[in-house]
Amino acid sequence: MSRARILLTNAALGPLDYRVPAGMAAPPGTIVIAPLGPRQLTGVVWEAEHMPSAGEVGDNRLRNLIARHDAPPLRPELRRLIEWTADYYLAPPAAVLRMALPSASALDGGRTVLEYRLTGAVPDRLSAQRERALARLAGRQGLVRELAAHAEVSDAVIRGLIKAGALGPVEVALDAPYPAPDPDHAPPLLSPVQADAAGRLAAAVNARAFQPVLLDGVTGSGKTEVYFEAIAAALRAGRQALVLLPEIALTEPFLKRFAARFGVMPVAWHSDLRQSERRRAWRAIAEGQAQVVVGARSALFLPYADLGVIIVDEAHETSFKQEEGVAYHARDVAVMRGRFEAIPVILASATPAIETRHQVELGRYQELRLPGRHGGAELPAITAIDLIAQPPPRGSWLAPPLVAALGETLARGEQALLFLNRRGYAPLTLCRSCGHRFQCPNCTAWLVEHRLVHRLQCHHCGLVAQPPAICPECKAEDSLVACGPGVERIADEVAALFPDAPRAIVTSDTLWSPARAAEFVRRMEAGEIAVVIGTQLVTKGYHFPDLTLVGVVDADLGLAGGDLRAAERTFQQIAQVAGRAGRGAKPGQVFIQTHDPAAPVIQALVSGDADSFYAAETEARRLAGAPPFGRMAAIIVSSEQANAAVETARMIGRAAPDDGQIHVFGPAPAPLAMLRGRHRHRLLVHAPRSADLQGMIRSWLGGLNWPGSVRVAVDVDPYSFL
Structure with missing residues (x-):
């Protein structure tokens, strides 16, 4: 009998063993459909030696795998990256795997789908919601649910516009190929300094070996044009390239510069993609047909068929650190992916982070400098x-x-x-008569006045309220004043x-x-x-x-x-x-x-x-043992019940290890003591570089039990201290 260990995409589950039915080939990396009770879940076949299970199950108790998806298997390099990310950031491996399989529809074979776009017709009955939808959907195409989300209206409003003829159907082929970039389309005229840096980057790509490189250039020095030559080298070798950007708002200007250099747009990957675009991109990346991908941090976990270089643009940006879900730092995970793939990783920045500069000083990263602006x-x-x-x-x-x-x-x-x-008009609105301040009921934060759209908004939970005409506390009129x-x-x-x-x-x-x-x-x-x-x-x-x-x-x-x-x-x-x-x-x-x-x-x-x-x-950090000379982790305890959060945080604090190396500060109320209706307490763990911080936290928290209403999250290498 053939059995396989499956890592399912349900983060609450560990790896489970299944029987591989006769006639089905399921080597490691195969994406499969597995039964779990009455449900059918997506999972990936994993090497048993890399993914221990909670306990062995007898052959007679194994259930059969249902089917395998018509999609390329996840390569060993990506599986090792998933394991490392889960281990380093103390996250469930399934939660990391889900970032590699973000589109369920991408796992199926080729097909078409009906999307909708504006026809130019205006319906006879034009409600406020329909009017907003027509305004926001200009130049937009997508599925009913996607259009409704973008226009911030219900699905029924979109279906009403379809029925009225204001939106018309468009049949979209989900797996149409992308045009290939031409590395010799429009080579730039580089200065001697730029040409030298570009040549070194191209040589690193051609060497097919792991090499982190800091491209340190002042603003306007032409870093983009220089690392474009590394992309060109990857294209000439028939390999793929990935460019990570910190904000999706930067994607469009970058796409234009890329198209001017290589003749076509790269493949974009970010949260604003339609479902059909996401499916098409994922399959093209997995099959090696998408040669250059530019995207936000989540693009790092896509299943590239033959990755040749990774570029992290504006590598100092704190937005590369994900705060929700798996709290990983894309800059650091990019370096690890480069290590597993045996390829160069280029970190481009005019103001490199101290952590990156320290790696250069230690000789682990190569540095290329562009000291002057381009073109005089x-x-x-x-x-x-x-x-x-x-x-x-x-x-x-x-x-x-x-x-x-x-x-x-x-x-x-x-x-x-x-x-x-x-953002907004003013960070605080108060009553000049009684001093009442408008605070979010769900968060320890003031409501920000947005005068252009006439609303008060919490920038943490998204709560929106209408500014009142009178003070809700003392009922005074014309007493509300914007501060700051x-x-x-x-x-x-x-x-x-x-x-x-x-x-x-x-x-x-x-x-x-x-x-x-x-x-x-x-x-x-x-x-x-x-x-x-x-x-x-x-x-x-x-x-x-x-x-x-x-x-x-x-x-x-x-x-x-x-x-x-x-x-x-x-x-x-x-x-x-x-x-x-x-x-x-x-x-x-x-x-x-x-x-x-x-x-x-x-x-x-x-x-x-x-x-x-x-x-x-850097010297101040060294004296304090702060990163990169020491290590930190935050433990955030939250609950909708204040007492449960306090008691759990105190229990964790009392159980803290005392080995002389690791120092635990707290628990204490977090600066944002309430966030989205949950009371929050924090503990900060400080350890030397040599300490096994993750192992210590696993042992510490693994022996504790807390109520199901309490959430305990660990943030390794925290960037936010709120």
Whole structure:
């Protein structure tokens, strides 16, 4: 009899053994359908030696596998990556496997499906929901459920529009092949420094060996053009390439640059894909027909047939760390995938993370530097504005020197960017009569006023409320006041100062899809926007030659709180947004508004002495034993019942190991003590690099029991301390 160990996609289950029926071949990696009670679940055949089961089951008790999917098997390299990720991040292997099998329909054979798009007809009866759907579905095509989700209406509204003829059917072939990129379509003219770096990257691809490489280049130095040559080398060798981007809003501008270099678009992978697009991409990747994939962090776990190079663009970005589900860091997992695949991994950044710099110092990563901007462009001049010595007028947020520079920039017909990492109009609304503050009932957070859409919103759980006309506490009229600035408030100030200057607010609220990002890029390039007011979404990836002025409205914002990476993150963010200025022939200038111009991070930005700043930050981490010189893990205990969360956290704290090496801090209420209706407590584990942190936590938590209503999550190498 033939038996097989199956890892199912149900995260609550460990691996289970099944009988392979006669006539079915099921070597390791085969994607199968297995019975579990009355249900049928997808799973993957695994090597028993790599995936121990909870206990042996007799042959006579095994159930037969039902069938195998018509899909390529998962290669050994991907299976080893799934095992490593589950082990390192203390996650169920099934939860990691689900990231490699994100589309159930992709596992079936070729077929077609009916999607729908606007016909141009307007129904006789036009309700508010139908009107919103017609506005939001312009240029959009998809299944009924996908269109309903995108338009934020019910399926019934979409079906009503189909019946009225406003949406028409389109038959889509699910497995149409992608056009092949041409590595010799439009080779760039590189400077000697760029050509040398590009040649080394191409050689690393051709060597077919594991090699992490840091491509460290100042903003505007042409890092993208350089690593494109590594992609070209992979294409010439008949292999696949993966480019990871930190935000899907960056996908569209990247696709255009890629198409200009290689003649066709790459295959995109991100959360905004339609189901049919996701299925088509997955199968093409697994079969090796999709040669270049660009996507968000989840693209890292796709089943590439023959991967030749991985590129992590803007590798310092904290958005590469996933906070929900499997709490992995895509930068680090990319390096491990490169190791299992025996291929180079290129980490491109103008402001590399201290962890990456440390790997270079240890000799584990190779470093290639691009010290100057491409084409003779100069880095912008950076000036700090002391908000104590030169404060903005009362009720305003832009200091006089920044307002003056903004006026001069607009008078020259150039573009400006004002950066404030705070969405909405104001972070807090309160009553001036009784002091009542509007707080989210589900989270320990204030409701943010969004004046453009007339609502109060929690940015943690998504709760939306209408701003009341009177104070709900004291019933006073006209007593509600917005406190502090968000990007919408800055936009209002710009409108009052420069009413004729076209403005655009750029946040995740306004650029929620690649298509919206593409429209923003088009308007900027056409000169339809004079002033951009944006959050961190505009700090990276964009290249606008006429953008010559950048103003950082509040440089102190990111330095608040107890985050060990606060100074480094602030430096990276401001350096990146400053890098948007003067990228063409016109010189750029940057103004940083701060209450503490003597702060080391501000001094480093103004002087351009990044090396000294990083050296001081690195030494401070070394003395504290903080990453990368020590290791950390967070244990987050949450429950809808406050007492259950407290008691479980205390029980975990009392059972903490005491071996002299590992230090456990807490439990204590998390800074976000309530999130989405769950009370939260945290313990922070600090250990030396040599300690078996994961083994210790497994042993520690594995011997404890807590109520089913309590959730205990472990975050290895945490980036968020909320």
